[in-house]
Amino acid sequence: xxxxxxxxxxxxxxxxxxxxxxxxxxVGAGNVGATVANVLAHKDIVKEIVLLxxxxxxxxxxxxxxxxxxxxxxxxxxxxxxxxxxxxxxxDIVVITAGIPRKPGxxxxxxxxxxxxxxxxxxKSIMKYSKNPIIIVVSNPLDVMTYAAYKASGLKxxxxxxxxxxxxxxxxxAFLATELNVSPKDLSAVLMGGHGDTMVxxxxxxxxxxxxxxELIEKDKLNAIVQRTKKGGGELVGLMGTSAWYAPGAAAxxxxxxxxxxxxxxxxxxxWLSGQYGLKNMFLGVPVKLGKNGINQLIELKLNKSEMKNxxxxxxxxxxxxxxxxxxxx
Numbered sequence: 404x405x406x407x408x409x410x411x412x413x414x415x416x417x418x419x420x421x422x423x424x425x426x427x428x429x430v431g432a433g434n435v436g437a438t439v440a441n442v443l444a445h446k447d448i449v450k451e452i453v454l455l456x457x458x459x460x461x462x463x464x465x466x467x468x469x470x471x472x473x474x475x476x477x478x479x480x481x482x483x484x485x486x487x488x489x490x491x492x493x494x495d496i497v498v499i500t501a502g503i504p505r506k507p508g509x510x511x512x513x514x515x516x517x518x519x520x521x522x523x524x525x526x527k528s529i530m531k532y533s534k535n536p537i538i539i540v541v542s543n544p545l546d547v548m549t550y551a552a553y554k555a556s557g558l559k560x561x562x563x564x565x566x567x568x569x570x571x572x573x574x575x576x577a578f579l580a581t582e583l584n585v586s587p588k589d590l591s592a593v594l595m596g597g598h599g600d601t602m603v604x605x606x607x608x609x610x611x612x613x614x615x616x617x618e619l620i621e622k623d624k625l626n627a628i629v630q631r632t633k634k635g636g637g638e639l640v641g642l643m644g645t646s647a648w649y650a651p652g653a654a655a656x657x658x659x660x661x662x663x664x665x666x667x668x669x670x671x672x673x674x675w676l677s678g679q680y681g682l683k684n685m686f687l688g689v690p691v692k693l694g695k696n697g698i699n700q701l702i703e704l705k706l707n708k709s710e711m712k713n714x715x716x717x718x719x720x721x722x723x724x725x726x727x728x729x730x731x732x733x
Contacts, residue, residue: 425449425663428491428533430525431500432456432484434645435541437465438652439498439659440482444469446656447478448663453491454484456501462486492532496662498566498655499552501525502542504646514543515724519733522548526555537662537697540565540673541655543646545598546721547728549673549686560675561698567598568671568688569654574635575604578628583619585611592616593704594632594671595688596717602688603713604629608704658693665695669702679703680711682718685725 427449429440433456440454454469456462466484473479483490491497502518522542529536538556540549540563549565556563572594580587589612596603606625609616616625631638639647661668672691676682679689679701692700706714 425495426451426453426493427659427663428453428455428494428497428529428536429500430455430497430529431502431542432458432462432465433500433504434648435651435655436498436500437469438648439500439541439655440466441469441472442653442656443659444473444478444480444482445476446660447480448660449480452480452482453494454482455486455488455491456484457486459486460484488528488532491529494529494533494536496537496539496659497529497533498539498541498659499525499548500541500655502548515547515728516731516733518542518544518548519551519728519731522551523555523733526552530556535562538563539655539658541651543598544724546673546686546688547724550725551728551733553675553686560677561696564675564691564698565598565673565686565688566651566655566658567673568594568690569657570651571598571602571604571632571635571688572671573650573654575609575628575632578631579609579611579616579620582624582628583611590616593690595690595704596714597687597721598673599636599720600633601713601717601720602633603710603717604632605704605706605710607707607710661693662695662697667692667694667699669693672698674698674701676701680706680714682715685718685722687714687718687721 429436432454440452454462454466462484466482469482502521538552540552542548545565545567553563572592576587576590576592579590591610593605593608611619669690669692671688673686673688674691675686690702691698
């Protein structure tokens with residue numbers, strides 16, 4: 404009788420083949436995009452990374468530098484730089500970081516007109532060469548730029564989403580780890596809402612090695628950390644004169660990893676809502692399950708009245724920016 408199923412060794416080989424055949428394109432070779440490509444290359448889980456930027460040889464230089472790092476840090480993922488979209492052909496995953504960065508005194512809303520045009524152009528150019536990619540948006544203002552990419556791509560909503568919650572949650576956990584003098588590895592947290600000052604950290608869903616964080620820290624200190632998290636991006640802009648890149652790049656790479664490996668990890672991502680949490684027809688940060696098809700499940704938590712109120716307040720702020728975008732008719 405013929406074998407109906409492959410053995411364990413064959414299954415392992417099939418899984419490895421699926422991973423190494425993956426092609427990832429990162430659009431934008433600035434600080435964030437270059438970090439996404441570099442971190443992802445170090446994970447050594449995809450066959451090829453294409454780093455694209457329209458600034459002449461800029462992406463080629465960044466890619467070559469990362470490839471020359473491979474013999475030192477022992478990874479095999481090839482990385483090439485280009486200024487031509489034809490080299491993105493048949494991409495499985497595309498990470499869009501293109502756009503102008505936020506500068507001191509500039510709100511995320513100030514970026515909307517310029518970056519919406521850039522994201523729309525990038526998405527349409529990508530879709531010319533890749534039929535059904537998964538698109539991860541990093542460009543700001545994040546929630547609205549994800550909407551712009553979704554509309555320009557024509558893809559299903561589970562294949563277009565934004566990176567924000569992972570970064571915001573990482574900042575929240577980092578601040579808590581410092582205050583509690585514990586390893587950030589032991590911190591788990593959920594954060595929802597828009598990527599900006601109205602984000603909604605959820606202390607009730609925050610734990611340290613399974614212990615509720617509210618048992619380990621005074622309420623006033625916890626509230627101060629929540630407020631610092633909300634201003635986390637602005638704090639770094641004030642310190643450096645530009646937006647952050649190490650943590651945002653690593654966050655986007657972590658999303659790619661969960662998709663490539665079909666890990667079904669649960670992350671807070673900017674996802675399309677169609678009635679969940681009493682919200683619809685917009686992108687907003689909520690917990691999702693990420694796997695090979697993109698968002699495999701959108702998780703609806705049981706929020707209390709205060710948490711739900713804050714989430715809707717955040718949604719109202721995002722919707723205001725979204726309405727401004729729609730009026731521009733870009």
